[in-house]
Amino acid sequence: MTDRASVAILISGRGSNMQSLVRATQVPGFPARIVGVISNKPDAAGLDFARSLGLPTAVVQLKSHPDKDAADAAITRQLEDWGAEWVCLAGFMRVLSAGFTRRWQGRLLNIHPSLLPKYKGLDTHQRALDAGDTEHGCTVHQVIPELDEGPVISQVRVPIFPGDDAETLAARVLIEEHKLYPAALAKAIRESRSGD
Ligand code: GRF
16 A cells, blocks of 8 residues: 555636645655546646646546436546545535445545635635625635535634735735645544544
8 A cells, every 4th residue: 555645636617726646745754645536627727737747537527427326426437447545626616425425434525715614605705705894714624515515624814904915815825725625634644544
């Protein structure tokens, strides 16, 4: 058995968090390696980055399957083919089935751009601004069937400044996301091993 955990990443779009995870695995001592990237969108920009590094990629579209359970089963088959032990959702914009989350329970992580349990769902930056919050942030958590719930692994706070709009705030949070996700993944892997 390799001493680096095998991790697959699920994306839907630009994949900047995927890139930060891939880069982290290139640092000696990081406890994971990336075994593949799956997108539910064939035109996801992140796929080009993954391919440029020679990483295995796959596209699994809901519309190519009779229902969500069948699409998610196809994702699981691909993940198992790659030998994935952990799955990181990185801007994967489709809610996964309960069967999928059960299959990967404890090994399925997500990054969300808010200080959960605040602002589950979409438009988190605008909602934090509209609420008059003075701080915002991002969270890496275990995925359970309920959207954006599940045990928190790590969070980072960022200040909200006067004059911020959703775009400036999103950019400040994203910088922290790129540091948080690799650190949270490494933490989750190490904690799971210490419990072995
Ligand atoms: C990030 O803000 C992430 O927190 C959220 O979706 C966005 C994905 O961005 N879940 P990217 O595709 O990783 O650049």
